[in-house]
Amino acid sequence: MSKQKPEIYFHVGLGKTASTYLQHSVFPYFKDIKYIPTNQYKKSLGIIEKGKDTKYLVSREFDRQFEDEVSWFCSVHPDAHIIVVFRRQDKWIASQYKRHVKGGFYKEFADFIDVEHNNGFWDRKEMIFMDKIRIIEKYSTQKPLILFHEDLSAPYKFIDLIARYCGATYSKKAVSVRPRHTAWKEKQLHAVKFFRKHVYSGQIKGGKNRWETWLYFRPWWLLFHMIMYFAVLLPRKWVIRNPLIQKSDLDKVREWTNKDWESLKDYANKNNPRL
Structure with a gap:
């Protein structure tokens, strides 16, 4: 007797769109669906193939590798129901910049993203979210469920949409609505940026693979966090002379x-299921 084909739900989280919160504080508490956590993502195809569950939820955060990963997963499960959360581009790229500053990027926001000439560290095409939709449509037979980061202001309503889409249930008592990570204060980010710009501006060495890179970067990660914690004690006027990101750039x-x-909002209005 052939195995019944399971329903697959695939959360393709962009960075800085509450992916970590969903992966750790929400999805593990869904019932009536087998959740495959992000640390088992590369094994997910094998888990599904060997598993006996009728429904699976897979989650992984992607940025610039978005098409490669959607293609890889959907080559086996083209009927996967994709869930994706978007954030208004100016807020999203500002958050991405702050994350990179925290990790040692010391150049200005205009050097990080250049919408006029595309000479920045981050390719401006990454902010064309309809391209992400076209990628999903290219590899999946299903229209995606599109959610918006701003709607997390009503967290249970946001979570309810995903749960209903997946046919899952959950207990509100089990799910925390507190953010997984609190944002670093601008003063702290300025301090790391100052250190990288004026004390050590050399290249931080990477490794040949993920784990080697982690080992190389870990001492820097600890140092940057020490600087940020120490910066809390400093008077604001000592650290901040200009905004980290100019409003005109945003x-x-x-x-x-x-x-x-x-266009993205219009697409969601026309194609999202009525849940």
């Missing part, structure tokens, strides 16, 4: 991505 991002954002 306005440029918002203007450049406005058409794409409206």
Whole structure:
């Protein structure tokens, strides 16, 4: 007797869109569906193939490797129901920049993302979210469920949408609505940026693989966190002379991505299931 084909739900989380929160504080508490956590993602195809459950939820955070990973997973499960959360591009890229500053990136925001000439560290095409939708449509037979980060202001309503989409249940008592990570204060990020710019601006060496890179970077990670903790004690005027990100730069991002954002909202309104 052939094995019944299970239902697959695939959360393709972009960075800085509450992916970590969902992966650790929400999905593990879903009932009536087998959750495959992010640390087992590379084994997920094998787990599903050998498993006996009728429904699976797989979650992984992607950024610039988005197409490679969607292609890899959907080559085996083209009927997977994809869940993706988007955040308004100016807020999203600002959060990405802060994450990189925390990790030692010391250049200005305009050097991180350049919407006019595309000479920045981050390719501006990554902010064209409709391209992500086209990638999903290319490899999956299903229209994705599109959610918006701003709707997390009503967390249980947000979680309910995902649960209903997956046919899962959960106990609100079990799910925390507190953010998984609190944002670092601008003063702390300025302190790390100052250190990298004026004390050590050399390249931080990477490794040949993920674990080697982790070992190389771990001492820097500890140092940067020590600097950020120490920065809390410093007077604000000693550390901050200018905003970490100029409002005018964010306005440029918002203007450049406005058409794409409206197209995304329109796509969601037309194609999201009525849950």
